Amino acid sequence: FVLCTVWPGALSVTRYSIAEEMERGSVVANLAADLGLEPGSLAQREVKLDIFTNKKYLDFNKKTGELYIVEKMDREYICPAKPTNCFVKIDVIIENPLRIFNIELGITDINDNAPHFRRDRVELDVSESATPGERFSLPNAVDPDVGINTIKTYKLSDSEHFTIEIQTGSDGTQYVDLVLTKSLDREEESVHNLILTAVDGGVPVRSGTANIIVKVQDTNDNSPRFDKSTYTINMTENSPIGSLVMKLNATDLDEGENSEIVYAFTLYTSEKTQGVFALNPNTGEITVKGTVDYEDMKFYEMHIEARDKGTHPLQGQCKVVVHVIDMNDNYPDITIQSVKNTVSENIPVGSVIAVVGVSDRDSGDNGKVILSIHQTVPFILNQSLERPLHYQLIVSEPLDRESVPEYEITLVATDNGTPFLSDNQTIVVHLLDINDNAPQFPQSFYKIRVMENNAPMALLSSLTAFDPDLHENQYLVYFIIEKEIANTSMSMLFSINPENGDLYALKTFDYEIEKEFLFHIEARDSGSPPLSSNVTVHIIIVDQNDNAPVIVSPWRAHGSVVEEKIPRSTDKGSLVAKVIALDTDSVHNSRITYQFLQVTDATLFSLDQYNGEIRTMRMFSYRDPRHLRLVVVAKDNGEPALSATVTIKLSTVETAVKAYTDMTEVPLEYDLFSDLNLYLVIGLGSVSFLLLITILVTIVLKCQKPKSSQTAPPSRNSVISERNSTIADSTLVSNDAYWYSLFLAETRKGKLVVRQPVPKGSRYIVSSIPRGTGVTNTSASAASTLQ
Structure with a gap:
């Protein structure tokens, strides 16, 4: 344990005051003089400063005993809570002997901060029905400075509708209210832009601003208005349903729902008129809803109101008068008295399909009606002499379901009015199928190539026929027309799927034995009676290189070695031997070429690669061996190529042989x-x-020539x-x-x-x-x- 004695001087506090604008290096005080110390005595002693703040702002000069500023002080940073007095506490500790001095450094505020609003844009919604004197709270500004340097007052930009009032709270904080001084009219001015300024009391004066945007909210204080009180229009009778009569347009100076208008007939509009005309409640469009008939009513009168959607809706009214113009307004009428909608495609020409009557409510020329067909169909209209307004629809040409399965016959009735009116009606006639089409193959002749050595039951081709008939008349069965080749039936060689016409090979073919087949395939439908057709099928067996060449000359009794003798006096170019090989494959695969596989002396013999002839390239010399060995390979042209070899052993002799x-x-x-x-x-x-x-x-x-006594030497x-x-x-x-x-x-x-x-x-x-x-x-x- 250590007993520490506190010097009496350590309990006293020395206070200094500085302004926060003092620059670095500025001397705050001479501690040696103020604390009663000799400056020279501090040079040999250890002096320590403890500053109880966030960072070091001060330092001590031992030689002079002066306390000076190391970094400029910011009062608002050091004392963020805005106290009236802001101090920096310092302990000066001097060793040998130990002495502690307490120093408080008071920082005085300067006006180095301008007022500012936490929100620089404020939007207020104010109803145009608000009365003068209503108050609206505005955000207050803040200023980190204290005393006279803080906020002193607020100012508002010029406005004939608004002013401000400042209230001071118990803590001295000022609050601002926006006060309405004059009634608002949204239709005159919908937005008011104001500027609120906060001013402090420092020297020089500093200020901050905020934009105050007042949006005037609409009230329903304007009623809808039409540009005319009465509208008069003319329209022809029998105008199509949906035709536009006119479009009303009422205006409302309000906005939102207060300006949204709904149109409606008033009670002064008759139910009959409302049955003929329709009024769109949103667009104000008047359209034809029913039949406009001059003979029924010559003019129509509509009373219409326009009402807005405000909480307390306002309305305006107008009147619409429609004058009807007479026209040829009665259309001919077509009556189907009897009809056959389904007939067989082989129905006789002249058969009656339908009986049709026509009429027109008009009189005179407007009531005279002509019935006609405006399309090319195998039907004609025959007018009855006894009843001129009754027609017969009859078959005029043979019918074919496969060409046209059904007919839509449009009958047109036209009156003689000005302009003429017409009406139409469609009769649909369906044709029933009969078995009148034989199956048809896409080709009249099929040539199918099959590679020899094929696998049994391999699919060769699909011979599909087409029958344009329907149902059972269209169901086809395929079979091979029997034909024997060398006592062999086609059904033993080939098979066809009776349902889809897939043709299969039942056996493996050999090109060297069988090269082609010719037979017929028949397709028969299931109609009554059935119809059929056939097609010729030519099967061509394609050769594979499956046979190696066979050497027929020179012949070998056993093995592949042939021994030959040749005079050494043989001249250059003499034929020594000829290799002949045969191949039973097709022309392409049986083309044979010859070449030496082994030769004792390549300078002595030549081999023609096409005819297999081996000839001497020079005369024999005494250096040439007496026994020579030639190995010749015969190779065909297949892929892959097959070959055969023959070995020829040549022995040279000096004299003629027997x-x-x-x-x-x-x-x-x-x-x-x-x-x-x-x-x-x-x-x-x-x-x-x-x-x-x-x-x-x-x-x-x-x-x-005479026989010589001695045998001549070999030439x-x-x-x-x-x-x-x-x-x-x-x-x-x-x-x-x-x-x-x-x-x-x-x-x-x-x-x-x-x-x-x-x-x-x-x-x-x-x-x-x-x-x-x-x-x-x-x-x-x-x-x-x-x-």
């Missing part, structure tokens, strides 16, 4: 004159003919095979070329001789033909055609 005597032939039947190979047969036939002539000429020339321009050494040097007699020559020779008769048996699983059909039909010894055996 004739090939162990050849066997298996004749296979081949239909070279099909559509796909017609051009190939013609071309190959021509080549074979020329080749045959060449061979015959060469044999004749050889036979005429570099010849190819000698072991099969036949007696054939001329220029003859193509290699293993493959020999059979290729036979192929060309037999082509003229549409035959192809293949020297080896048919490989297992290939698609060839063998059939025998008579002997002796070939051009060589080998072709004299049992020949065949290749399909």
